[in-house]
Amino acid sequence: MKDLVHIFELEDLLQEANNKLVRQAKEDGKKALGYTCYFMPEVLLDLPGCFSVRLRAPRSGSPDMATYYMSNRTCMYGRCLLERALEGGFNFLDAQMATETCTVTCRFQEHLQLMDIIKNPDFFCEFTDVPFKKNENSIDHYEKQLQDHVLDKLSDRFGIDTSDEALLKAIEEHNEICRLITEIGRYRKLDEPTITGWEFSVIQLATLVCPKYLIIDMLKDIAEQLKTRKPDAKKTYRCKVVLTGSEEDDPSFIKLIEECGALVVADRHCYGSLPGREEIIVKEGERPLRAIARHYIETSECPRFMDQHIMRERKQYLADVAKEYKADGIIISQMKFCEYWSYERTIDTLILPRDFGYPVCSIEKEYVNNAVGQLRTRFQAFVESIELKNIQKEA
Amino acid sequence: MKAIGKFFFKLLKFAAIVYAILFAVFYWDLDGKFLYYIWEPLMIKRFDNMKRADNTMTPYSMKDPVE
């Protein structure tokens, strides 16, 4: 296929947290607000006067200093973030809007509070409590938390306008990004997709780590180009897969899967778009903040949710995604030491083939992916097994 | 009267013997040794060979919300 417009520019922007567009937004006088988790609504951090940056630690090596603080038995994502912070890579942040949603990222953010790491005199780190269930009580609670720990703090510390009008405007802008990403992502549902998993992951990640107002035009151009983009004459992949699992912000990992012959057509993982890029709907008479709280609680598919029916519906959701995107199999990838996904991966690996008939490739990986050779072998074998199954089915 | 006294004496003697035996069991840790060398291996054998249900075959159907 012909190269996607802006794709290499966007890829460049992913090479460091304090990228060109982040610097430009800072120069525009906007406050940079870091966060790590879907449960910190980016729409609130994108209010006029500030912008959200979902933290990544691209091009990480060995996080030695962070390993001293957090030992080598914790999730490497958390450690690499701390290492990057200790190296000064997050000094551009004006605040970290934290959540205690998984242990190690929580500890990383606590280090930001405890130690004088971020060299910015106005920097602060504020925690929001996030509920574990999808009921009205949780939404009430979450709404209060967002008001107190996000909106009030932004208003008090930076003078950000957090009125309902400002929120509605932020929702509108956020929804525009969501619409564009959803439109771009829809081409993955085609019998012969006209966008690769790698391309999509670059675009999706760029929307998480760059000021949105500075990339929206690029997204529009991409969406425009995709309307007429033709698939390759000869298929370059052997099967289609859904990638699901824990934190994943490395497009080269997706490239690795695709090099093995499996086109990644859906991304149901932290930093993915499923869920994540659904539009926020404000019901009639509903406060915008209430709508935001409800949206993030209702759309999240995080294994942190404990309601019985939600735990079970998560598997159905995944199977539905696989069906909708015409996937032949599912790759479940878990960051080593992520406890939520250790268990979720275990049950998914057993239930999805048994109850939904989807072949599963279940892997554990590190944030800094050094096991490329081993993973390549696993993915190649998985692709072959799917092909064999398809041959058997046809026979 | 004498017979009752004799009976009590016998009972006392019996109790003293039982008490002494129990003390010997206690002091030389005979209870522990019995459990360690005889009872536990028997139990391990029993439980290792026990037929167990394969719980991974448990259905996983949807459930109604519990509020």
Next chain:
Amino acid sequence: MGITLKDIKAKYRELFVVEKSPEEKNKPFDPKKAAHDFWYGKEHEERRLGDLYVGNTGLYKHREWRGVKDTMYYFNMIWLYNYAHMVSDIMKYGDGPKAIVDFTKGTLRYRWMGQTYLTVMHWFDRGLEGTRGEAMKASAWHYRAMVSETIRQFMRMFEADKKIHGGEAPEKWNKTIAHNETLSGNIFYGWRDQLDDVALEMIPYFVSVHVNNHTVLNYIDAAQSIGLPSDPCPMCQAEYGLFVQDDYPDYSPVMLTSNEACDGSVATSVLQDWFLNRPLYAMPQPMRYDDPLVQEHCQKEIEGAWKFVEEQFGIKMDWDQYVKHAQSFNKLTEFEWEKWDVAANTPYYPINGVAQALYRIYYSQDGDRPIWHETDARVKAIMEKTVKNKIECFPKTRHRAIAWSCAPLYYSNWCTWAYNCWGINCVINMDSLMFDQYLRTDTYEHALEDLSWFNEKAPMRAMAVGGHEHILSLFDYMERFNCDMVIMYDQLQCKGMQGIHGVFEDEFRKRDIHAIWIPHALPDKRTVSRAEIRDIINDYMTTVMREEPLDPSLLDFDDAMSW
């Protein structure tokens, strides 16, 4: 190949004969001293407790001679008394003579029961090694209470268990609430007159590991056999490994679970729910629990749990029952505070480190039960005596230690060893300090408010979540309990504690505190053995503290295969 006389002699020596050290052998016999030792027991430095072990089994060639008075107390009031009660309690808590049948069926059906129950007296032995006088008595009463409550719980499980009743639901199946062991029993006070609540993993996993850590390894292996990686918290692994092995009693139509104490606990619910496959209510606690804004949410979740029980069992919660038990539980809390006061400010505290830790976590998790009150009354009498008569219960104390983070369950008695070998007296531990909450009952609102606070301060989570200031409160407690040393448990698979490891290192250095890190894997002795734990303490005491052991025979011994 028959057994020869030589073999028998060798076995006899191995099992019963305590080999004397060359110095001992060369000493001339001193009848006066022998008589003194017989009557009063040997001085601490002369005991050589390590010589009493049989190989690597942890068994004794003979049990320790503590002097006539203490040995006879141990024999009569601990060994005999507890063995007798291990039989009589089955009858007491069970359904009359049928209890024996249920007990036997349960023993033969469940590994955690069959392999573990009878080894209970060795659990006492390990925890009470070297103790004398009032310390021995008070600590033993704590153990006795835990055994009694364990029997009550497993008898209830067996009576209500479908599995040992041919798959049919016994009458009590519909009258028993199953809940996760990290969910406190106080949630169910309102039904204590009509239903009973039993934590599902408390006996099969938690208690059994302390008594006999051989069984839990099966559950951990089973958990990993279906694809779970080995790095998540092994407690959570074992908790659902029970289900993979089909070794859980089916004694309730419902399950209530919680998010305590960590991500692993939350995630375990996913698999437990699958295997249990029955109505499940999750009662999560907020993470940022100091935040006044989270309290209402927490209270509503508790009310949700109550509504769930009411709907599932068709029995309304009885407010008077709640008040009765909450007020009764407050008495236990009041005595706990008294204990802390004595432990913190005097050398007369009669409870050793392991009894303190286990009893506190057990009763506060379990909630109000008669046995805890009986025990507290006995211990109170002992403590009053030690304080009044100024009896130093641990006279060889060189260091007053505080143990922080979660303890190695397979070696909870490390503190008994540390005192005997080095004079390290573990005065208090982190899990003893949780659930530090009085329960008001004057109004419904107050009751609910305090109940939610109580549950927010549950084991581990009270210190480990909700902000770094909670875990760093170690230094305040260290001061409060007049400690000069920290035993820092380093649970290798606890992400929360691993995630703040370096900050503690920095603080220890900055504050010039002697801290000994004890790596362990909670219930799994294969990761870090007990001998390795002792080696670490030995090394610190010799190389950093430059001290001599009180009992050199305890420096190096093999107990790899011990219960």
